[in-house]
Amino acid sequence: MDTCLQELTLEELKSYAPVIGVTDAAGQKVGQVEKDLLLYLLSMSASWMLAEIMDRFQEAVIAIDRHGRIFYLNSSYSKILGVSLGRLIGRDIRQVEPGAEIINVLEKKIPVFQEKQYIKTLDKYVSARIYPLERGSEFLGVVSIFQDTTVEVKLGEAVAKANEIALNYQRQAEAQEQMSRLEIIGKSPAFMKTVSQALIVAKTEASVLIKGENGAGKEMIAKIIHENSGRKTKPMILVNCAAIPENLIESELFGYEEGSFTGAKAGGKMGKFELANGGTLFLDEIGDMPMAMQAKLLRVLQAGEIEKIGRQRNIPVNVRLIAATNQPLEQMIQEKTFRQDLYFRLNIVEIDVPSLKERREDIGLLANHFLQVYNRRYEKKLTFSHEVLTFLHTYSWPGNVRELKNCMEYAVIMCSGELFGISHLPPHMKQLVGSEEAAGAEVMELAGASVQPVGQSYQGGPLREALGALEKKILIEAIAQNRGSKVRAMKELEVSKRTFYRKLKEYGINGSEKDT
Structure with missing residues (x-):
């Protein structure tokens, strides 16, 4: 007996012969099946049993029809999302979970697999597999x-964070080791970050653009990169683009052949690129390079060969280029004074060198280091006075480390005794000290107090009065050191505005809250 199984009910099937022939929709016989097996399978496929099986899954299951209405949810869905199944069955998924990925699959009919989807409303991550349901x-x-x-x-995020912390410590330790080996002074976070970046990029062949103020130490960072690279056994050649006349820069960089122009040396001259072949070429003050030369430099970087003046054939060169500038190259690009294509060629990795005022933790270390260097050079034994140390830490250092180094050498040369005092500072610094002292004296006069060191000895009397006198002097000196600015003094002392002005009133230190 042949039949189409899709057309049978369970009761009709029971009356059929033990073996049933199966036909397709066109009436063609496609096989046969035992009646008892078919009855068993149909009885076990009841919807309640399927639901029981699905509820044992740890995975959540949700099914929607082609209109977006929810027609099935298992119990894990309720557990994971914390919602009652009865509240969701029959509802439109767009209202229940607007923006859900299942809606995109409903519209595009393309499967989606997501390893880490964040559900913001529940602060949970889920891994999802979403499929279109199709029959034919x-x-x-x-x-x-x-x-x-x-x-x-x-x-995983916690492990990744721990790994990142461990990697940062490793990089800092590596930076400290390299700084010690190269006799580089510094411990501030900003400077340590710069050194760590230099050590990371040193292991690559990438071009580097070093940015920073004059005297901040850009050349030193370039040396760190070279000394820790695969080219450390080869030469590092330094070129200051601002110091070479425009009509000579091409011959300086690329060299020339004998007799190539009037005045050319016998035998010609090797350029900086040839001298640095296999090693590193450091172009300082790249922003001062003429536009015509920028085009030729770009061509060299792209082709890997130089065109020597007076030579017919180009010469291949293998150099790693490090450039440095204190100028805003991005602004210069807008002003058409620096080539954008060269900028992107140079700036594969950018490293910013912090100014000395951004690494104040290093001022004392650097000052002492340079003082000892020049003590040995000039056979002296200078030590810092308290006033000089205070000044060094409050000065703005527009010339950065170079200015600090020059300041120490000047003082060692000019000081005839063994104490480095204010009078031994360079003239332009002493002028600033005078203006600061005048500002401080004005504040002291307003407060009706004389300048005394904060750490003066105990003169007797109740503890409360002694502490009050000390607190008053701290307030007065903080204002003086900030050139009369109460706002800056308040921030430096890390006290609230209300407390600060209450103390001024309490100790009779005049001034309004409008002072800046």
């Missing part, structure tokens, strides 16, 4: 199967 060419809806991966994701 008919689109029926979408099913989404997902599981809660919040613990795994957050554990």
Whole structure:
């Protein structure tokens, strides 16, 4: 007996012969099946049993029809998302979870697999597999199967964070080791970050653009990169683009052949690129390079060969280029004074060198280092006075480390005794000290107090009065050191505005809250 199984009910099937022939929709016989097996399978496929099986899944399951209405949810869905199934069955998924990925699959009918999807409203991560439901060419809806991966994701993030911290410590340790080897002074976070970046990029062949103020130490960072690179056994050649006349810069960089122009040396001359072949070429003050020369430099970087003046054939060169500038190259590009294509060629990795005022933790270390260097050079034994140390830490250092170094040498040369005092500072610094003292004296006069060191000895009397006198002097000196600015003094002392002005009133230190 042949039949189309899709057309049979369970009761009709029971009356059939033990072996049933199966036909397709066109009436063609396609096989046969035992009646008892078929009855068993149909009885076990009851919807309640399927639901029981699905509820044992740890994964959440949600199914929607082609119109977006939810027609199935298992119990894990309720557990993971913390919602009652009865509140969701029959509702439109667009209202329940607007913006959910299942809606995109409903519209595009393309499967989606997501390893880490964040559900903001629940602060949870889920891993989801979303499939269109189809029977033949008919689109029926979408099913989404997902599981809660919040613990795994957050554990992974914690491990990644721990690894990052460990890597940072490793880099800092490596930076400290290299700084010690190269006799580089510094411990401030900003400077340590710069050195760490230099050590990272040193292991590559990438071009580097070093930015920073004059005297901040750009050349030193370039040397760190070279000394820790695969080219450290080869030469590092330095070129100051601002110091070479425009009509000579091409011959300086590329060299020339004998007799190539009037005045050319016998035998010709090797250029900086040839001298640096296999090693590193450091172009300082790259922003001062003429536009015509920028075009030729770009061509060299692209082709890997130089065109020597007076030579017919180009010469291949293998150099790593490090450039440095204190100028705003981005602004110069807008002003058409620096080539944008050269900028991007140079600036594969950018490193910013902090100014000395951005690394104040290093001022004392650097000052003492340079003082000892020049003590040995000039056979002296200078030490810092308290006033000089205070000045060094409050001065703005527009010339950065270079200015500090020059200041120490000047003082060692000019000082005939063993104490480095204010009078031994360079003239332009002593002028600033005078203006600061005048500002401080004005504040003291307003306060009706004389300048005394904060750490003066105990003169007797109740502890409360002694502490009050000390607190008053701290306030007065903080204002004096900030050139009369109460706002800056308040920030330096790290006290609230209300407390600060209450103390001024309490100790009779005049001034309004409008002072800046």
